[in-house]
Amino acid sequence: MLLYEKETEKILKACFEVHNELGNGFLEAVYQEALEKEFIIQKIPYEREKLLPILYKGEMLSKEYYADFVCYDKIIVELKAVTSLVKAHKAQVINYLKAADKEIGLLVNFGCNSLKWERISKFENRENR
Template sequence: MEKESTITTLTEKVIPEAYTVHNALGPGFLEKVYENAMLIELREAGLRAESQYPVQVYYKGKLIGDYYADLFIEDVLIVELKAVERLSVTHEVQLVNYLSGTNTEHGLLINFGSSVTIRHKYKTYRKTDKETRRKQ
């Protein structure tokens, strides 16, 4: 339960920063602009935040893909940013894949469209080195 309250507290700090950035910049910029602004706001708020955090995907012990999550905060929260008209299922799947690839349980998907849209994603299944996904 302590971990959940930590995540709740963290998301309560991150989400207002997204609104601060959007209110200052407005819509229409490329995703990277919002990423850089978020990094400034998060660090000024005293949070440890890394941008372009590497996500590596392995199959049978071999690296098969490299991706980069937009922000990784306090070593427990992945934040994927978008600057699109509307979020899609593909964007949500991308975040869940980042959660799987980093063995992280919580993520935020933040869209800087005409207004800010935020989705909180949970990944409770944690893979070990020898586990593979079963076919459904």
């Protein structure tokens, strides 16, 4: 069984609902707003645009990251609305996981005809679905 499998399934169900309703072609901000509404409908606990401070040797850096969502206080959800995901998108999620000291992230792309997503583990760097 995958770590936080039930929670990630619920998050992905909400993402599929948004994609089924809106399709592709909108800006990321549209999907973010719609997904927030879907999280409320499906009673998925979340924080939107969660600040992820970065520490260096115990000292906070001035550069900050913002995750699109942190759900269940343990899963980072990063949204994209691009024609295809690239390695830099995955690296972004891995950095967010490190900064937030979280173990699992979902990289979700609304920019294609069908929803594309990847489950990313801080430890394994890649988990295939």
